[in-house]
Structures are given as structure tokens and as C-alpha cells.
Amino acid sequence: MPPLGAGWIRHTVAFVLAHPEGSAAEVDFLTAARRLTAIPGVEAFELLREVSPKNPYRFGISMEFADRDAYTAYNEHPDHVRFVQERWLAEVSEFLEVDYAVMR
Amino acid sequence: MPPLGAGWIRHTVAFVLAHPEGSAAEVDFLTAARRLTAIPGVEAFELLREVSPKNPYRFGISMEFADRDAYTAYNEHPDHVRFVQERWLAEVSEFLEVDYAVMR
Numbered sequence: 001m002p003p004l005g006a007g008w009i010r011h012t013v014a015f016v017l018a019h020p021e022g023s024a025a026e027v028d029f030l031t032a033a034r035r036l037t038a039i040p041g042v043e044a045f046e047l048l049r050e051v052s053p054k055n056p057y058r059f060g061i062s063m064e065f066a067d068r069d070a071y072t073a074y075n076e077h078p079d080h081v082r083f084v085q086e087r088w089l090a091e092v093s094e095f096l097e098v099d100y101a102v103m104r
Numbered sequence: 105m106p107p108l109g110a111g112w113i114r115h116t117v118a119f120v121l122a123h124p125e126g127s128a129a130e131v132d133f134l135t136a137a138r139r140l141t142a143i144p145g146v147e148a149f150e151l152l153r154e155v156s157p158k159n160p161y162r163f164g165i166s167m168e169f170a171d172r173d174a175y176t177a178y179n180e181h182p183d184h185v186r187f188v189q190e191r192w193l194a195e196v197s198e199f200l201e202v203d204y205a206v207m208r
Contacts, residue, residue, distance in 0.1 A: 050205075054201045101152065102153065
């Protein structure tokens with residue numbers, strides 16, 4: 001990994017789906033989520049399983065941006081906005097966003 | 105990054121300190137937290153600033169383990185146990201652990 005710039009940010013979200021575990025609907029949602037990696041500015045995209053028994057979440061998405069502008073552009077990108085409106089709001093029952101930056 | 109083994113795990117914790125922001129006590133805690141990187145099995149250690157306004161946390165620690173045994177050994181290591189007992193329980197006011205594994 002190259003040295004991180006001052007504006008580097010890692011955007012993560014831990015979440016639970018409304019779908020039954022192992023269902024086709026779950027697979028379909030996760031497939032759609034993976035496509036977020038194609039949005040410009042997204043780096044180090046990861047779709048992960050959440051495995052701690054100390055929280056209610058069961059999946060996670062992690063991605064990195066070179067700076068705050070790239071993060072904002074992702075948030076406002078039509079493909080992201082559409083994913084949130086058409087999939088996330090309807091299929092995610094609980095989530096928490098956690099964003100990390102370099103320590104000053 | 106080499107391909108991740110099936111047992112790979114990323115252990116993260118987002119937290120808030122009881123200390124005032126920018127205080128010497130805060131710096132001292134973070135300095136002690138950094139020393140966790142020396143515990144055997146800890147990989148990709150990161151001490152981060154949490155910057156999302158959507159949660160109450162202000163710092164984060166992220167580390168990776170090759171497998172569950174390495175994670176367990178870290179948890180049980182005397183230096184980790186001592187850190188939790190002597191620093192974490194006394195100085196952290198709120199936290200959330202989130203652990204990620206590869207998607208099966």
C-alpha cells in the first residue's frame with residue numbers, strides 16, 4: 001500500500017439483511033453490492049462477513065478513497081444513489097457506518 | 105496483500121475515550137494502544153481516527169490475524185489482558201467491536 005495522504009478515508013458499513021440467511025435474495029443483494037466497486041474513486045473494495053458475536057451485524061463493506069472529494073463524488077454518484085434507494089433502504093434492516101482517517 | 109486464507113480475520117474496535125480531546129491523557133492512552141502491535145500474530149495494525157458523524161466513536165483500532173488461533177492467542181496474551189484491565193476498562197467510555205472474515 002502506498003503512503004496514505006492526509007485526506008485518505010476508509011468508509012465502512014456493517015449491516016444485516018432482512019433476507020433469510022443463505023437465501024437467493026441475500027445472494028442477489030450481495031451481488032448488487034459488489035458492483036459498487038465500479039464507481040469511480042472507490043479503492044480497496046471489500047465485501048466481508050461480520051463474525052463478532054458482540055454486535056448484531058452479519059456483513060460488511062469496506063472501501064477507501066484518496067480524499068474527501070472522491071468520497072463525496074461516490075456518495076453522489078447516480079449508481080450509488082440508485083443502489084441506496086432501490087436496494088439498501090428496502091433490504092437492509094440494521095446498519096452502522098464507521099469511517100476511518102489517518103491519525104493526525 | 106497476499107491472498108487471504110479461509111481463517112483470516114480483521115478485528116476492529118471503534119471507541120471513545122473518557123479523556124478530553126487533545127489531552128495528555130488521550131495521547132498517553134493512544135501511545136499504549138499502539139504497543140498492541142508488538143503482540144505475536146498481530147498483522148496490519150492501524151490506529152485510526154473515526155470521522156463519521158453517524159456514530160459516537162472517535163478512534164479506531166484495526167488489526168488482522170492469519171487465523172482464529174492467532175486471534176485467540178492475541179486475546180489471551182498477557183500484554184493484551186493487562187492493557188484491557190489497566191487501561192481500556194478505565195479509560196474507554198464507549199466502544200463497538202466489529203470483526204470481518206472473508207465471504208464464503
